[in-house]
Amino acid sequence: AQSVTQLDSHVSVSEGTPVLLRCNYSSSYSPSLFWYVQHPNKGLQLLLKYTSAATLVKGINGFEAEFKKSETSFHLTKPSAHMSDAAEYFCVVSGSGSARQLTFGSGTQLTVLP
C-alpha cells in the first residue's frame, strides 16, 4: 500500500519569492510520484512526474521537484511565485500492476500575495 502526506494545508508567499510545497510518501516499492495543480472549479493539470529516471524533475510553469529516497520526500519548488500560481496542489503516488489507481495527498492551498 502507498500513502502520501502533504505537510502544509496552506502556504502563503509573496509574489516573486520562492515556493516550497512539502510532500512525504510511503511505498513498498519504487514509486511513481506526481504533482497536480487544481485551479478553482477546474480539473487537475499535471505539473510533473517522477518515474525512477532523474531525481530532479522539471515541470511546467517553472516548477520542479526532487525525489529523495533517503528522506522519502518529493517536495515541489519554484524560484519565483507568480499570482497565477495561486491554486491547490496535490502530491500523488501511483500504484503498480493492476492496482494503478492514484493515491492523493490532502492538498496544499497556495496563496500568492501581491
Added chain:
Amino acid sequence: NAGVMQNPRHLVRRRGQEARLRCSPMKGHSHVYWYRQLPEEGLKFMVYLQKENIIDESGMPKERFSAEFPKEGPSILRIQQVVRGDSAAYFCASSPKSLQETQYFGPGTRLLVL
C-alpha cells in the same frame, strides 16, 4: 487532440433520484479511472476500467454505485437513489494502452444533491 471530456459539468438531483455521469477518454486511451473529491479533501479513487471490463473497484461504495465502459461510447458512473452525502466533484481520468502511468484528468462533474 481533445482532452478528457466529462458531462454534464454540473448536475443537480433531489434525494432518491439517479445521477448519471459521463466520461469520454482522450483519443487512443483505453484505461479510465473515476475519482471523487469531497469538499476540502483530496481525490479518492473509486474504480478503474478498461473497455468492457472493471479492473479494480476497490474504492467504489458497495451499494447504489456502478460503473461501465462499453465497447462503444463513453464511460458511465451511475449513482442510484442519491443522498446528500453523494454531493461532490467526480473526476474521470484516462491513460493510454501502453500502461503508461500518467493519468490525464477531465474537468469534473459537480454533483449537488438537494
